[in-house]
Amino acid sequence: MPVQTALEPDARQVVDKGAVCFWVEGSSLALPYGPTPIAQGDECRLVSEVNVLGQIEGDPRALAGVRGGIDIRVERVE
Numbered sequence: 001m002p003v004q005t006a007l008e009p010d011a012r013q014v015v016d017k018g019a020v021c022f023w024v025e026g027s028s029l030a031l032p033y034g035p036t037p038i039a040q041g042d043e044c045r046l047v048s049e050v051n052v053l054g055q056i057e058g059d060p061r062a063l064a065g066v067r068g069g070i071d072i073r074v075e076r077v078e
Contacts, residue, residue, distance in 0.1 A: 001028055011049040018060030020074070021050035029074060033060035 007024050015021055021030040025048050032044035033056075039045045056063075057077060066072060 003027060005051070007049055008051045011051050013049045014043050014045045015050065015052055016055070017044055018056040019044070019052050020054040020056060021046070021052050023048070023050050031056065031060070031063055031074075033063040 003022070004027065005022065005024060011024075015032060017033055019032060021032070022028075023030045023046070030046055030050055032046065034044070035042055036045050038047065054076075063072075
């Protein structure tokens, strides 16, 4: 994403399933929906700290069906 920002004071590496996160180091969104490769147990542990922006509406496990190269749309909901 063409966004540059710094980590916020409350940035974290372990987030809730379905969190909408901005990965500062990779300048991209992270949408964890289940255990990650570096998880300890059933947690969503990312490779580095992220800024948490919000939460996915509905079941985040639906992201498991998204394959590489498929476009997804992320919208802000108030």
